[in-house]
Amino acid sequence: MDSRINEKCGIFGIYNNSESARITYLGLYSLQHRGQESCGIATSDGNRIYKSVGMGKVIDFFTEDKISKLIGNISIGHVRYSTTGESNPLNAQPLVANYNRGYIAVAHNGNITNAMKIRLELEKEGAIFQSTSDTEVIIHLIARSKKKNFNDALLESLALLEGAFCFVILRENSLIAVRDPWGFRPLSLGFKDNSYVIASETTAFDVIDADYVRDIEPGEVIVIENNRITSLFIPRNEKKSCCVFELIYFAKPSSIVFNHSVYSFREELGRQLAIEDDITPDIVIPVPDSGRMAALGYSSQKNVPLGEGLIRSHYIGRTFIEPSQGIRDFGVKIKFSPVKDLLKNKRIVVIDDSIVRGTTARKIIRMIKNVGAKEIHFRISSPPTISPCFFGIDFPTKEELLANKMSLPEIEKYLGVNSLKYISYDGMISCLKDKGFCTACFDGKYPVKVENFSKNIMTDR
Amino acid sequence: MDSRINEKCGIFGIYNNSESARITYLGLYSLQHRGQESCGIATSDGNRIYKSVGMGKVIDFFTEDKISKLIGNISIGHVRYSTTGESNPLNAQPLVANYNRGYIAVAHNGNITNAMKIRLELEKEGAIFQSTSDTEVIIHLIARSKKKNFNDALLESLALLEGAFCFVILRENSLIAVRDPWGFRPLSLGFKDNSYVIASETTAFDVIDADYVRDIEPGEVIVIENNRITSLFIPRNEKKSCCVFELIYFAKPSSIVFNHSVYSFREELGRQLAIEDDITPDIVIPVPDSGRMAALGYSSQKNVPLGEGLIRSHYIGRTFIEPSQGIRDFGVKIKFSPVKDLLKNKRIVVIDDSIVRGTTARKIIRMIKNVGAKEIHFRISSPPTISPCFFGIDFPTKEELLANKMSLPEIEKYLGVNSLKYISYDGMISCLKDKGFCTACFDGKYPVKVENFSKNIMTDR
C-alpha cells in the first residue's frame, strides 16, 4: 500500500445530535492541522447515508448549502493530508458503500500495512475497488464475512488488519469507533449534552463544548447504538506502540494525547535539550510555531531570553505567484519575516522540533544569517530521524532523510550553522510519563513487520 | 467624509522593474495585515495604465492570469480593510482616471478629514465622482489646477488637504510617493537592484529582497521619473504627529516604523508594564499574536515564566457555519484553543495590547476561567483608549469605547478578571525614543481640527 496514502488524517464522529453535520464541521475544523488537502462528512438519518466530500479546507469546502443537505443525527467526518502533488478526489473520505447489510461509511486515520496483500486476495475472489486507498479493504472484509451479526463480522475483519488504523464507522443507526491493537494513533471519546463524540484529538472537544471522557484503548471497538455504548475488543494481542511523533510534532499543543499534555511534553523536551547543551546564547529563537514550546522550555531552563525572531504570516495559501527573476529562498520568505534588530549581532540558539530533509531549515538559517546574526546554533527537540514511518506519518524515504545522508559536521556545514545538536534518544524517553511508544523513526524498530513495503505502491502494480 | 473609509490600508509601489506587478503582489502580500478586504494593482507600460482590483486577499484575488495582464515597469498596489459589513467594490483601489494630463492611478492610506468639504465645492463646479472614498478628491484637484507643470499642480492640490494621507501615484512614466505634513502614517523608500520601491512598512522590503533606504519625511513628495528621484515638499508647516498606535498594534513586529523597531517597542512596553505592576503571577500568557511581544517583555522583567496558553488557529476564515443550538463564546473558540493543563489552578497574568470594546477580551477571559484558572489579572500594554481616531485607525465611536463606558472596577467586573491594569500614559511615552507622536486616542488631543466629523458621512447626505 502506498505509504503516502492515509497519512496525517483526522477523524471525528458524533451520535445523537440534531445538528450532527454542523458539529462535525466544527470538530473537523479544529482537527484541520491533521490534514488540509481534502475533507468530508457523512451523516445518517436512520434510513440512508448522505455524503459530501471534496478537496480543500473545511471552511472553504463546506458551505451552508452543503451542510444543510447532510441530514441526520449521526455523523462522521475526515480531514486528510497528502504530500504528493497528485491529490486524488476519489480518495477523499468518508468512503460510502452499499452492500448486503445496507449502507456503510468509513473514515480512517492511519496506514494498514497489509492492505495490499488483503486487497490482492479479495480481487482474486472478484472484488472491485473504487479507490486506491487502503481504507476500502475493511468494507470488503465485512461484506464477505459469513458472520450473521455485524459486530462479529467487524471484529473478525479488524483482526485481519495490521498497522495503524483508527476508524469511525457510520451505519444507518450506529456510530462505531475503532483503534488498532497497537494504538499507534490517538482516538478519544467525549460527551456533549446527550451526544457521544469521537475525535482524533481532545482539542476538538473544546470547540464544541464537549467534555473529554477517556481515550479509546488500543484494540478497542466502541459501538454506539440505541443510545447505549458497548465496548468490544479486537481478538488480537499486540504490544502498545503509541506514536511518539504525534507528541513531538503532529498533534495540537492544546490536546491531551496518549495521556500526555502535548504542550507540556514539548516544553519538557526543550528543558531536557537545554540540560544536555553547554552553550550560552544571547537569545533563543523558535521556528514558529513548531519549535515554540521547546523554545519556551529551553529558554526557561537556561534562563536565557526568548525572542520571536521570525514572524509567521497568517495568509499562507496553496499557490504563490513568484517572479521569474527569482527571490532568494522564496518559500521561506513568504512564510516568515525576520525581526532584524532582534537577530543582528546576536549569538542565537534556533529551536525546531525535527529535521526531515533539511531544505526548509537551511533557508531559515540563511535568512537569519543574512540579517546579521553573529552565531547560529541549531537545536532539535527530537533525535535524528533515520527511518521512515509506515504507520501514518508522512516521512520521505530513508535515502532522503538528512540524518542518513550526512554526518553531523556535514549537516552543520550544509545548514550553515555554527553548531547543531539533537536531543538524545534517552533524553527524549525521559520526558515520557510511561512506556509503550513506537520510536521507529528514531531507532528503526518497527512494532509490526513490514515486508516489501516499497514495492507495494498501488499505482506501480 | 466617512471615518470608516480608507482606514487601515497598506500601499506599495515600484519603479523600473520588468516584473513590477509580480513584485507589487508580493509587497501587498507582506502588507496584508494592514487590510484584507480588498486589494488592487495598477501598472503602466509607458503609454497606458492597466488595473486589476477586487474583493478579498491578495493570494486569493490575484491569479497568474490577472497578474500577467498587468504589464509595464511601474506599478502601485493597495490593500484595504473596512470594518463595516457593507464593503463596496467601487471603493477598491488603486483608483484610475483619465483626464487632461492623461492617465493617473492613486492608492491611499489614511483619512483626509476635509475631503467632504472639498468634494462639495468640486461638485458645485460640475465634478462627478465614481467612488464614495475620500481619495478621489486629490485627482479632481489636480485635474482642475491651472498650473502647467504636473508637480506644481500636485503640490498645490496636496496643500489643500488635511488629515492623514500617504499616497502612491502612478502616471504613464512616473511613480510618486506622498506623506502628509503631519506624518501620521508610515511610508518608506527601498531599493532593489535598479528599482525604487515604496511601501507602508519596511517588512515589505524583506520579502522582495529590497534594501531599506529611508522613510519618506512628513510633507515630502518623492517623484521618480527618468530613473531619477526628486524630493519636493508640500508647502505647509505642521507639527509632526506620527500615530503611536501603529507601533502599539497595527504594524508588523518585523517592521521598522517611525525609526522604531515595532518588536522592541512592544517588548519595552511589556517591561514598563511589569515595572508598574506589583503582582507576582505563576505564569504570563499573551493573547496571541497581539500581546506576545509585550508578554515577552513582562515575563522577562518580572522573571516569571511565559506560557502559550492560547493556541491560535491558522485556518480562520471569513465565515463560519455555527450550530443553531449555540456554542458558548463561539467566535473566540474557533480562534483560540486553551491549553488546559497550563492554565489550570494558576495565578495568571494575561497580556494584550489594547482594549477597545472589550467584547472579545471578555470571552477570552471566560474561556481561560472555564478551564480552571485560579486568578486572572489582565494587563494592557497601552493606556485606556478614550477617543476615536479620525486619521485612519478603525476605532468605534467615543460612546462604544469601553474605557468611556465604565470605571476600572466596573470593567474588571465586566471582563470577569481579578484585576485589570493599563500601562500609564507616561510609561508608554518613556518607551518612545523621540517626540512627535499623535496620542489622541489616549488623550483626546487631535493635531488637526476635525469639525462636524460625524455629520460628514458620505452615505448620510
Place this chain on the structure above:
Amino acid sequence: MDSRINEKCGIFGIYNNSESARITYLGLYSLQHRGQESCGIATSDGNRIYKSVGMGKVIDFFTEDKISKLIGNISIGHVRYSTTGESNPLNAQPLVANYNRGYIAVAHNGNITNAMKIRLELEKEGAIFQSTSDTEVIIHLIARSKKKNFNDALLESLALLEGAFCFVILRENSLIAVRDPWGFRPLSLGFKDNSYVIASETTAFDVIDADYVRDIEPGEVIVIENNRITSLFIPRNEKKSCCVFELIYFAKPSSIVFNHSVYSFREELGRQLAIEDDITPDIVIPVPDSGRMAALGYSSQKNVPLGEGLIRSHYIGRTFIEPSQGIRDFGVKIKFSPVKDLLKNKRIVVIDDSIVRGTTARKIIRMIKNVGAKEIHFRISSPPTISPCFFGIDFPTKEELLANKMSLPEIEKYLGVNSLKYISYDGMISCLKDKGFCTACFDGKYPVKVENFSKNIMTDR
C-alpha cells in the same frame, strides 16, 4: 432498478489517437443533446486509467487543465441526463474500478432491466457498490467470472443482462463497444486517420472529421486491441427491437440512426400526417426545434406556407430568477418569443413531435392564442404515448401520460385547441424502411419482460 437512471445518455470512444481526450471532448459535445446533466471522460496511457467526471455540460465542465491531465491514446466518454432533480455526482460516468484484471472503465447508454436482481445476488456474496446506477453490475460480473480470458468473461457476463445497453469499455490497452442483443439504442463505428471511433450517433463523426463505417450490430461486441478490430457476439438470440423514439425525437436530425436519416424520417412523418389530415390552414408553425422537420414535410405535402411563429431563445440556462408577482406561462415565455403579426388572425396548424404530459404544449398554445390566432389545430407526428419506456427513454409513469388520462376531446379542451390529431400508428410504421423496431411506448408491447419494475427503485429498498 430506478427507471430514471441511465436514461438519455450518449457515449463515445476512440482508440489510437494521440489526442484522444480532446477528440472525445468534441465527440461528447456533439452528443450533448443526449444528456446535459453530467459528463465525463476516462483515458488510458497503457498502464493506468485517468478520469475526470462532473456535473454540467461538456464545454462548461471541461477546461484545458482538466483535458490535459487525461493522457493516453485510448479514451471513452459519457454524457448523461436525468429528469430527477436530485442529480447524483456519484453516478457520473465513466465508472472506473480496480479489480483482479487491472483497471476498467465503463460508460453506458440504456437501462438494464434486471440490474437490481443481479445486484442483490452479488451483494449476497459480499459485493460492495460505489454507485446506485445499474451500470456497475457489469463490472462485478466480469470480476467474478471464472473465465481466464477477459473476452470470455465479458461475453458470459453480458449474456446475463436484460434490457437496453450500449457500453464503451476501456481497459489499459483496449477499447470495447457493446450493443445489447435487442439493439434498443444506436451505436456506430467510425474511422479517422488511424483511429477507430465509437459513438452513439453518427453526427459525432462529422465534428471530428471521421468517416462513418457501420453500425455495431445488435448483440455485437467489438474489441479493438493491438490495432486490430475483432467482432464477437453475445451468446443470446433476441428479436431486433430498435427504439423508434430515437428517430422521432431523441437523436439529432443530422444523424443516421438504425439506417434511417433522422431528418428524412421526421419530414416523412410530417408528410404522412398531412395525408391523414383534411384541414387546410393558413399557415403551419413548428414548435422549435422538435417539430421543425415534421412541419417542413406537412407544409410541403399540403402546399401550405410554413412560418416560424415561435422564436426560440439561444440563452436558456438551468435557473431563472422569476418575479414573485408571477409572469403567465413563465417557463414557455423565456424559451419562446411569439411573432405576433405572423400568428394574428390566422388559422394555424401547430406541429410537434409528441405529447407526454402536455403541460408545456398547453402553455405554448395559450401563448399563440393570446397574440390573436383565429384557430389552432395541433398536430403530432407520433401516435399517442400510452406506455412508459423501461429501456432508456425518460417518460413519466403510465398515470402521468396525458393520453392515458383523458379522451381526445378532453385533451383538446385541456390544451385549448380547436382540434388535435396524432399520426396513425400504421402511418408511422409506413415511414420506416424496415422492421425490427420497439414501439412499446405506443402499443405497450415490450420486447423484454419487465417484472415488478416500479418496486425495484434503488433508493426505496
Place this chain on the structure above:
Amino acid sequence: MDSRINEKCGIFGIYNNSESARITYLGLYSLQHRGQESCGIATSDGNRIYKSVGMGKVIDFFTEDKISKLIGNISIGHVRYSTTGESNPLNAQPLVANYNRGYIAVAHNGNITNAMKIRLELEKEGAIFQSTSDTEVIIHLIARSKKKNFNDALLESLALLEGAFCFVILRENSLIAVRDPWGFRPLSLGFKDNSYVIASETTAFDVIDADYVRDIEPGEVIVIENNRITSLFIPRNEKKSCCVFELIYFAKPSSIVFNHSVYSFREELGRQLAIEDDITPDIVIPVPDSGRMAALGYSSQKNVPLGEGLIRSHYIGRTFIEPSQGIRDFGVKIKFSPVKDLLKNKRIVVIDDSIVRGTTARKIIRMIKNVGAKEIHFRISSPPTISPCFFGIDFPTKEELLANKMSLPEIEKYLGVNSLKYISYDGMISCLKDKGFCTACFDGKYPVKVENFSKNIMTDR
C-alpha cells in the same frame, strides 16, 4: 471615439414596480441577442442608487443574491457586446456617478460620434473620467450645465451630441428615456400593470407581460416622474435615419422595430431576392438562424422546397478546446452539423442575411460541398456591405469588408460557390414601408458627418 465601443447594446428601464430589478433581469434576458459580453442593472429606492454590473450573460452573471440587493421601484439595465477580445469591465454599464444633483445612472445604446471632441474639451476644464466609453460625456455635460432645472440641463446637453444614442437614465425618483434626433436605434415604450417600461425592442415586452404602447420618437425625451409621463424634445432638427441593418440582421424576428415586423421584412427580402433571381434549385437552405426568414420567403416565392440542411448546436460556448492536430473548419463544425442525405447531389441555394468578411461563409460552403452538394448558389438578402457603420453596428474597417476587396467573380471563387447574388439596393428599399432609413453601410451616405473617426480611438491617444 472608439468605434468598437457601445456597439450592439440593448437597454431596458422600468418605473414603479416593486420588483423592478427582477423585471429588468427578464427584459435584459430577452434583449440578450443585442449583447452577451457584459450586463448590468441599477435601481433606485428613492434615496440612493444600487448597481450590479459584470461580464457575461444575464442568466450567468445575475444570481438571486445579486438581484435581491438591487432594491427600489425604478430600474434600468444594459447588455453590451464588443467584438474586441479585450473586453473591459470598467465599461460595463449602467454607469453610476455622484455629482452636484445627487446620483445618476445611465445606460446607452449607440455611438456618439463627437464624444471624443467633447471629452477633450471637458478634460481641458478639469473633468476626470472613470471609463473609456463615450457614454460618460453626457453625465459631465449635465453636471456642468448652468441650468437650474435638471430637464433643461439634460436637453441642453443632449443637443450637443451627434450620432446614435438611446439612453435610459435613472435618477433617485425618475426614469428618463432618450432617442437621438436621427432615430438610428430603436426604443419603445410599454406598459405593465401600473408600470411604465422602456426597451430597445418590443420583444422584451412579451416576456414580462407588458403591452407595447408606442415608439420613442427621434429626438424625443420621455421623463417619467411622480407617476406621470412627460414628453420633451431635443432642440435640434435632423433627418430621420433609422438603421436598416436592425431590420436585416440585428433585431429579434419577434420584434416590431421602426414600425416594421422584423420577421415579415426579412421574409419579404427573401421573396424579392427570389424575384430578382432566375435560378431553379432543388432545395433552399438557410444559414440558421440568420438566413431563415429570407429562406422562407425565397422558397415560397419560387415554390422550391425548403430544407434545414444545417443543424445548429444549442450548446455553443465562448471557448472550445481544439485538438492541436486540427479539425478542418473547426469553428463552423462546432456550430453546425450538416444533414448529409439532404444536401448530397443537390443543386442548392444557400441563403444568409449578409456577408461581412466572408470567412465564416466560406467554411459553411466548404462543409456543404464536402458532404456532396452538386451545385451551391449563395444568395444574400441584403446588398453588398461596402462602408463601415459609425452608429453602433459592429462592422470591420472598409478594407476588411469582402465586397470592397474583390469583384463578384472573385468572391464567388473565394467562397467556392457556383454563383453568388445579392438583393439589389432598390429591391431592398422596396421592402420597406416608408422612408427615413440610414443605408450608409450599403451606399456610404452618412446622415452625420464623421470626421477623423479612425483617429479618435480612445486607447490610441
